[in-house]
Each structure stands twice: as C-alpha cells, then as structure tokens.
Amino acid sequence: DTAVSQTPKYLVTQMGNDKSIKCEQNLGHDTMYWYKQDSKKFLKIMFSYNNKELIINETVPNRFSPKSPDKAHLNLHINSLELGDSAVYFCASSPRTTGELFFGEGSRLTVL
C-alpha cells in the first residue's frame, strides 16, 4: 500500500495557468507538508499543516496555497504559474510522536 501518494506525477503547463497537485496519506499522521526541490536538487519546505495550524514559509509566493479537505489530504494549488515554478514538489506527512517524515514520490511540474 502506498503510504503517501501524489497526483499527478508529471504536469506540463503554460505560464499563467492555474494548477493543482493532490496529496493523500493513509498513515493516520497528524501533520502534512509540501516541499519544493529545485533544479539543483535542493529541498525546501513550503508549508506544514495539521488540523489546527497552517505554517507558511515566508518565502513562498501567495500564488501558492494549500488546501486540506480532511486530515488525510493536503492539496497544493498554484495560480498564475511562472517559469520559476518548474520543480519537483514533494508531499510528506509525519506523526506527532516521532516527527519522522514520510515522503510521496514527487510531482514534476514543468512550466513552458
């Protein structure tokens, strides 16, 4: 069974479009995250979210917004896509007890 799953795995789109990436975890974890991995393979947190609190990395443009319909899902919406948004986006989750992160396989976004 896939613990953290993301869809789509690949996404190619034009500048200016709005797109979403979905994430689901079946681990019963309390907290979910979105990370961005840039072309140099550097990973950086974008958001962390549990059912009480959304923490946003201040460097993330407000064109990016997480939406959590329930505890098992944290979707990433991106408005007015720019070339620099091209990256691999990773969803992750962790239990409150250990803080160990479990990652999805990533969604590669290419903006043309």
Next chain:
Amino acid sequence: KQEVTQIPAALSVPEGENLVLNCSFTDSAIYNLQWFRQDPGKGLTSLLLIQSSQREQTSGRLNASLDKSSGRSTLYIAASQPGDSATYLCAVEGGGADGLTFGKGTHLIIQP
C-alpha cells in the same frame, strides 16, 4: 538561520567498502536529525531518525551518529553494495515554520 552542509558532494567506491557520509549544521538547537535516501526520479525514503536526546541509531548496515553540541552527524554504511547507490540527504528539524532544513546531499555510487 539553520544551514546544513554535506560532505562529500559525490562519492564513488568499490563494492564491499565501508564508508562515511558527513553532515554538519550551524544551529545546534534541533529537535531531530534524519537521513534520507533519494533514488533518481523517486521520492525520499527515511533511513534513520535521531532525536536530539539520542547519540546514534542503527538499522541493518547503516549507523547514524549525532553530536548536537558540535553540529555534526555521520552516516556509516558497512559492506557497501551496488544497490546502495543513491543520493543521501541529511535534514534537521528546528521547529516552527522552518520544518526540515536539508543539506544538498551526497551522490553515492557503489561500483560493482
């Protein structure tokens, strides 16, 4: 601001050798440190998690140590195998909006 550095950036060794990957971090006020493995085109797999109160963790042929006061961690891989070839990432958690801060990784190649 936390910074994580991994040395070396790349390493190629013959199969069977024992090896050490190094990770250093600038702010010793961490909750935990994790080592991850990333295979090309794949997500991250958590290898070992060391809480701030612990000194080391072991899993199979892997052993990770943590010296919080000096801001260092090592990942020891015993009897390396070609299947160990991957990028190994070190990450520290400092809480709040920072989430996990990642190093840039060590790209490891085990030659058959």
